[in-house]
Amino acid sequence: MTAPIDEIKQIYFSASKASIAKDFERAIDLLKSMPAEEDRERAAVYMDGLAQMRSQWGGAPGRVGGSGRKT
Secondary structure, three states: OOOOOHHHHHHHHHOOOOOOHHHHHHHHHHHHHHHHHHHHHHHHHHHHHHHHHHHHOOOOOOOOOOOOOOO
């Protein structure tokens, strides 16, 4: 079984424009499953990178940050 931090790293390095929305949601789920604050802090750099990719590539916000609807 892969540790959540390792899976987040793998998601970060394999993310593509076509998969970023799904990848980001999976990374969020993994981040939430981490019980130790220290582990979440280590994952933050990858999460930030995934968020930037999602923003640049136009990935749908999904459930993160609200309803996902534009107003």
